[in-house]
Amino acid sequence: MGDGIDVKADSVLDVKGLCCPMPVVKAKKAMDAIEVGQVLEIIGTDPGSKGDMPAWANRAGHEFLGSTEDGEVFTFWVKKGK
């Protein structure tokens, strides 16, 4: 998936400027605070997150909905699975 993702986030997490492992650590905490089925939007600048976010989401039982890239800023959408 790329541009044009039509999802409404229930919660937004800003991890800009943070590097590995903090984006996934913060994402996990933010995920703990929302309900199953809700969507978390994660905005960051760590290029490693492009691979880390889907890996984390799938392994932790969530659904990776997609991402967009705008210059140095990456946005990810993950639906809470459990």
Added chain:
Amino acid sequence: MTDRIAIIASKGTLDMAYPPLIMASTAATMDMEVGIFFTFYGLDIVNKKKYANLKVAPVGNPAMPMPVPNIIGMLPGMTAMASKMMKDMMKKANMPTIPELIKVCHESGVKLWPCELTLQVMSINPDDLIDEVERSCGAAAFLDYAATANISLFI
């Protein structure tokens, strides 16, 4: 069944303290069960008096950002200088500190086991270890945990 990762942290330099803690904290976010066994110099990573001030070795380390001949690296103050350089680089990259990462690990349920043998050999008082550690244990106890691990790392 939950995935499990068993890590042995055997080195006490700043650069070698990060990999076990980064892997552990990340694995915990992925719903893995994680345990780290701190042995020999790796015990410094959970030593109250040392863990905020781990050093980088300039001698015998050709991968240094500014490589210096070993003979220069041996000079007084070089270890402190190399350590400060690396810490500055890490700060610039907004990397968490070792105490911060330990806190993340602990809060996410990572088990931190000090090696009992090391405490004895190096005459370390268990009170010198950070509060987040579990009770010290031996090789058999760690291996019992590691026997059912999907991932085992020696660092």
